[in-house]
Amino acid sequence: MIPTGSPHSQARGGSLAGEAPKRRNPTPWAQGDSAASATRITPGNALRPEDIALAAADGTARPNEDVAQYALHLGDDALVLAQRLGQWISRGPELEEDVALGNIALDQLGHARSFLSYAGAAWGKSEDDLAYFRRESEFRSAHLFEQPNGDFAATIARAFIAANYQYPLYRELSGSSDPMLSAIAAKAVKEVDYHLDHSTQWVLRLAGGTEESRRRMIAGLDLMWPFVGELFEDDPLAAKVGDAGVVPSSLKAEFDRTTGAVLAEAELAVPAHPMATGGGRHGRHSEHLGYLLAEMQVLAREFPGASW
Secondary structure, three states, rough: OOOOOOOOHHHHHHOOOOOOOOOOOOOOOOOOOOOOOOOOOOOOOOOOOEEEHHHHOOOOOOOOOOHHHHHHHHHHHHHHHHHHHHHHOOOOOHHHHHHHHHHHHHHHHHHHHHHHHHHHHOOOHHHHHHHOOOOHHOOOOOOOHHHOOOHHHHHHHHHHHHHHHHHHHHHHOOOOHHHHHHHHHHHHHHHHHHHHHHHHHHHHHHHOOHHHHHHHHHHHHHHHHHHHHHHHHOOOHHHHHHHHHHHHHHHHHHHHHHHHHHHHHHHOOOOOOOOOOOOOHHHHOOOOHHHHHHHHHHHHHHOOOOOO
């Protein structure tokens, strides 16, 4: 596992990423240490999905329809990515990396639980209802996250893209006018900071390793890069949520700058492939998501309401 504290993570604390935005609305759920994470020591008093469900039950946290849809988008991205990363457990190239990928998957699953719990509060649904009892066309995840893992380098390429997207997204969302979105993002950005450092170090390591590792890293980037464009496409929902959310296109310049700097250091070219058509935000997915959901949902659908 590559530790945090690299020059790249240090730069994010300075001028490269800028200062964290000031919250536009005080966040009552952000009391205590919000750095709970599968990849860091969990203090035990950070915002939990259970806290969100309780706040929804007593009526103190209930998003409007547009904010709920926005939270659903973010939750679906994290849920699908968590499932893909979880497929690496017991298959990692080395034991420590097996643990690292599993921990990142757990972080993403935690983000998904929080966003889905909040979204479900608008419709009287639980996180499990949204995760296990929706059809493929009802998911709003971007195509990047549902792509098969491929080899380790392809997985790192996807993780590198995802983290460079999620880090500025959650940083900006921590200043949301919606208190619950702000609290969820403030916790998530601390975790994604590690994910970003981890994937960056592996891009550099694979690109600077053997001829074979470099070839695989280039192939992985070529495979995943066509799905970048969809992440930064604006849609009417971004305008509807206003300052409760983040306009996707506003993050693209920073993404280009940070990914470009790492690829330049690795002596790799930014892939120049045409962008894929996308459509995931509107329920149009590749054939890969259906298989992933079938595996993920089978137990809950076979035994609905079961507990143990």
